[in-house]
Amino acid sequence: MARDFGEVIDRRGTGSSKWSRYPGDVLPLWVADMDFAAAPEIVAALAERLAHPVFGYCVARPELRERIVEDMARNYGWSIRPEDVVFLPGVEPGFNMAIRALLEPGQALAIQSPIYAPIRKAPAHWNLQAVHLPVDVPFADQTAALARADAVLLCNPHNPTGKVYGRSELADLAAATGDRPIISDEIHCELLFDGNRHVPIASLDSSVEQRTITLMSAAKTYNIAGLKAAFAIVPNRVLRERFDGARLGLVDSVNVFGLEAALAAFRDGGRWKAEMLAYLQSNRDWLVEALRSELPGIRMEKPQATFLAWLDCTALGLADPHEHFLHKARVGLSAGADFGAAYGQFVRLNFGCPRPLLAEAIERMAASL
Numbered sequence: 001m002a003r004d005f006g007e008v009i010d011r012r013g014t015g016s017s018k019w020s021r022y023p024g025d026v027l028p029l030w031v032a033d034m035d036f037a038a039a040p041e042i043v044a045a046l047a048e049r050l051a052h053p054v055f056g057y058c059v060a061r062p063e064l065r066e067r068i069v070e071d072m073a074r075n076y077g078w079s080i081r082p083e084d085v086v087f088l089p090g091v092e093p094g095f096n097m098a099i100r101a102l103l104e105p106g107q108a109l110a111i112q113s114p115i116y117a118p119i120r121k122a123p124a125h126w127n128l129q130a131v132h133l134p135v136d137v138p139f140a141d142q143t144a145a146l147a148r149a150d151a152v153l154l155c156n157p158h159n160p161t162g163k164v165y166g167r168s169e170l171a172d173l174a175a176a177t178g179d180r181p182i183i184s185d186e187i188h189c190e191l192l193f194d195g196n197r198h199v200p201i202a203s204l205d206s207s208v209e210q211r212t213i214t215l216m217s218a219a220k221t222y223n224i225a226g227l228k229a230a231f232a233i234v235p236n237r238v239l240r241e242r243f244d245g246a247r248l249g250l251v252d253s254v255n256v257f258g259l260e261a262a263l264a265a266f267r268d269g270g271r272w273k274a275e276m277l278a279y280l281q282s283n284r285d286w287l288v289e290a291l292r293s294e295l296p297g298i299r300m301e302k303p304q305a306t307f308l309a310w311l312d313c314t315a316l317g318l319a320d321p322h323e324h325f326l327h328k329a330r331v332g333l334s335a336g337a338d339f340g341a342a343y344g345q346f347v348r349l350n351f352g353c354p355r356p357l358l359a360e361a362i363e364r365m366a367a368s369l
Contacts, residue, residue, distance in 0.1 A: 283307075
């Protein structure tokens with residue numbers, strides 16, 4: 001039986017950060033958190049675990065490691081071992097752990113621009129120089145910038161633009177980095193449209209694999225981010241030990257329910273995922289047409305992945321598009337400046353919601369102009 005992703009679920013009063021940030025008359029389409037009910041299989045797995053009354057410290061069950069190994073081989077042709085997987089409470093702590101393990105203060109880290117705010121802020125956290133790689137410039141044309149970097153922090157699929165990097169582009173990046181480390185945030189790797197295929201950069205060849213820390217999670221795809229479970233894949237044993245040693249008492253073990261939900265997602269959530277992706281792609285296509293007809297002053301490159309739309313509002317002539325749509329339309333979007341100082345005329349819109357909410361947001365935004 002097909003799920004009804006168009007059902008509007010009231011999330012107010014549940015502690016949702018997405019729905020708590022703004023007053024009740026604001027439609028929140030900002031943080032990367034979908035408004036869909038989790039897969040019934042995940043809910044059932046959590047209910048089964050709740051039936052056991054002890055919730056102590058936990059580790060990932062061997063079945064979860066084996067499932068990840070199988071998924072890498074089946075989905076990407078990438079052969080890894082169960083011991084290559086390091087479980088984490090999130091991808092953000094993961095890339096900060098990787099930075100701490102691999103770089104010293106004063107060194108340089110290459111990051112894309114625009115980029116998800118926690119990645120943009122990461123170099124400053126560790127007293128590093130940031131080398132910015134414009135997303136609209138091919139890696140093959142950025143060899144000089146990459147030569148200045150001691151490591152690269154890649155986001156693929158890219159947040160906020162939804163760009164998917166193909167094998168040849170990733171090969172250009174790998175070649176330009178020589179033997180330097182690559183940290184790859186691939187949390188949106190299952191949220192692809194139009195037949196696009198994800199390529200983990202570590203799967204290019206063994207030499208790239210041996211210097212790469214790959215970060216993934218079921219959190220975005222299955223809408224279980226609040227359960228705090230992610231993992232790193234680090235085939236190089238020495239690199240893996242350095243990475244795991246960078247927890248420094250700050251990055252703890254994974255929530256027991258996050259591990260159970262991840263296992264249920266990878267094992268049983270395939271049908272739900274397929275139906276959800278079809279709904280998301282339909283939302284994306286509807287949004288493209290709605291912007292064209294109702295908000296022609298806004299430009300958007302059709303995202304190849306994610307549930308995020310990167311909207312260029314420059315032609316609207318607004319002092320601050322984020323503030324305008326928040327106060328005049330009562331729609332809460334992510335401010336473009338959060339993704340880089342040069343992007344104040346952009347906003348990021350989350351279309352991972354029931355169509356009625358998306359349609360109401362576009363209607364409000366159009367009316368505000």
